[in-house]
Amino acid sequence: MEIQMKFIDLENILDLFNEKIDLRDKKDAVKLNSGTTSIHFNDVCFSYLHLKPILNHVNFTINAGQRVALVGAPGSGKTTIIRLLLRFFDPNSGTIELNGSNIKDVQQNSLRDIIGLVPQDCDLFSGDVMTNITYGMSTTDDKVTDAAKLVDIHDRILDMPDQYSTYVGERGQMLTREERQRLVIARTITKDANILIFDEPTSNLDNIAAAKILRSIKETYSDKKHTVLIATHNLSMAVDCDRILVLHQGEIVESGKHIDLIRLNGVYTRMWQQQPDHDEENICMPGLSGHSINS
Numbered sequence: 001m002e003i004q005m006k007f008i009d010l011e012n013i014l015d016l017f018n019e020k021i022d023l024r025d026k027k028d029a030v031k032l033n034s035g036t037t038s039i040h041f042n043d044v045c046f047s048y049l050h051l052k053p054i055l056n057h058v059n060f061t062i063n064a065g066q067r068v069a070l071v072g073a074p075g076s077g078k079t080t081i082i083r084l085l086l087r088f089f090d091p092n093s094g095t096i097e098l099n100g101s102n103i104k105d106v107q108q109n110s111l112r113d114i115i116g117l118v119p120q121d122c123d124l125f126s127g128d129v130m131t132n133i134t135y136g137m138s139t140t141d142d143k144v145t146d147a148a149k150l151v152d153i154h155d156r157i158l159d160m161p162d163q164y165s166t167y168v169g170e171r172g173q174m175l176t177r178e179e180r181q182r183l184v185i186a187r188t189i190t191k192d193a194n195i196l197i198f199d200e201p202t203s204n205l206d207n208i209a210a211a212k213i214l215r216s217i218k219e220t221y222s223d224k225k226h227t228v229l230i231a232t233h234n235l236s237m238a239v240d241c242d243r244i245l246v247l248h249q250g251e252i253v254e255s256g257k258h259i260d261l262i263r264l265n266g267v268y269t270r271m272w273q274q275q276p277d278h279d280e281e282n283i284c285m286p287g288l289s290g291h292s293i294n295s
């Protein structure tokens with residue numbers, strides 16, 4: 001059954017991220033084409049309100065279809081990189097390109113159409129479960145239930161008083177943080193965007209639930225058609241990504257696969273050693289070749 005398209009204006013969506021947009025499209029802004037998409041940060045510097053620098057000459061390329069982790073301590077600038085990518089703010093200098101197009105030259109609606117985001121604070125809006133997953137998208141019941149099953153919330157929804165029509169309360173307050181997070185991940189999976197961004201995707205889940213959801217995300221996006229960026233300080237999510245970017249005080253200081261970064265014995269290794277329950281076997285993975293920041 002086709003679900004009716006519902007209009008939810010952009011301001012509301014941005015309110016959910018506690019952000020306000022004041023950037024306007026250029027008159028001749030072009031529509032960004034959908035399709036597998038590469039991401040390129042070219043010498044990006046940024047500070048909020050021109051106060052202390054937050055990002056310093058950030059350079060990286062994520063090839064179309066790659067699954068990349070952006071790791072760093074709290075406050076290192078991971079969420080800021082995501083905000084710039086969604087063009088909530090413009091860099092002070094440098095450029096951000098998707099498939100070679102500077103995002104300042106593209107229509108912001110088309111930019112946000114090709115990006116699916118799971119933000120850190122998974123607030124819902126006042127409405128029912130179904131509307132919170134479909135979020136204005138034209139989709140099918142099957143796609144919604146498939147996504148709900150992937151994130152292990154389908155059975156819980158069926159136990160709710162009105163199942164998928166259950167009212168979730170103001171900002172989803174009638175559900176637990178964990179349930180809200182699962183619904184937002186289900187929404188992102190349903191959107192099936194070209195670029196998937198997860199900002200601390202499992203912060204409200206216990207370790208077992210987090211590992212299960214992560215496995216589902218990895219299986220869903222192993223097709224190389226989606227470009228996936230996972231921002232996290234939980235390195236267990238980064239271990240088997242195609243590449244890991246290590247952000248330290250606003251700079252990308254290391255880049256490569258887990259085993260290469262462990263061999264570097266630098267910032268990443270120190271982060272790994274500080275992880276409470278990391279899996280030692282991952283350190284002993286067979287040799288993998290080195291990767292430069294732009295590989």
Ligand SMILES: Nc1ncnc2c1ncn2[C@@H]1O[C@H](COP(=O)(O)OP(=O)(O)OP(=O)(O)O)[C@@H](O)[C@H]1O
Nearest residue numbers: 048054072073074075076077078079080081120233
């Ligand atoms: N809207 C804002 N205005 C001013 N400073 C901000 C704003 N948002 C973030 N910052 C500052 O920018 C720096 C980077 O924050 P950011 O949220 O990007 O880091 P992060 O690596 O995502 O951290 P966390 O994992 O805690 O979310 C921090 O010093 C933070 O205090």
